[in-house]
Amino acid sequence: MKPAIIGLVGTLVLAGCNTVSYGGPGLEPIPGSIIYSGQPRTKLTKSPVGSAFPHDFIDQYGRQVEETYIIQPDRSLIIAHRQYKPIRFFGD
Numbered sequence: 001m002k003p004a005i006i007g008l009v010g011t012l013v014l015a016g017c018n019t020v021s022y023g024g025p026g027l028e029p030i031p032g033s034i035i036y037s038g039q040p041r042t043k044l045t046k047s048p049v050g051s052a053f054p055h056d057f058i059d060q061y062g063r064q065v066e067e068t069y070i071i072q073p074d075r076s077l078i079i080a081h082r083q084y085k086p087i088r089f090f091g092d
Contacts, residue, residue, distance in 0.1 A: 026078035032057035033067060035077050043075040052080065063087065 029036040034055055047053075052070050059065050068081040 026080060027067075027082050029079060030065070030082075031060045032065060033079065034069065035079070039076050044071055044077075045075065047071050049073050049075075 034040060049071055052068050055067050055069060057065055057067075064085040064087070066083045066085060067079050069077045070080045072078055
C-alpha cells in the first residue's frame with residue numbers, strides 16, 4: 001500500500017513539471033533588443049509556446065549583452081533574462 005501511495009505522489013509531482021509558463025512582466029527592452037521597437041511583425045509560428053532562445057548584441061554603451069526571450073501563447077516575445085558580459089581587450 002505505501003509503495004503505491006509514494007508512486008502516485010511521485011507521478012503527480014512529475015506531472016506538474018511539464019507545464020512551462022512565465023508570468024512575470026519581463027525586463028524592459030533596451031536599444032538592440034529584438035522587441036525594442038515593439039513586437040516583431042512576423043510571428044514565430046513554428047516555435048512551440050514557452051520555448052526560449054538567446055539573442056546577443058552590443059548596447060548603446062558598447063557593452064556585450066545576452067538576452068533570453070520566451071515565446072508567449074499569443075506568439076509575442078518577453079525578455080526573461082538579461083546578462084551583461086565583461087568587456088575583453090586584446091583577446092584576454
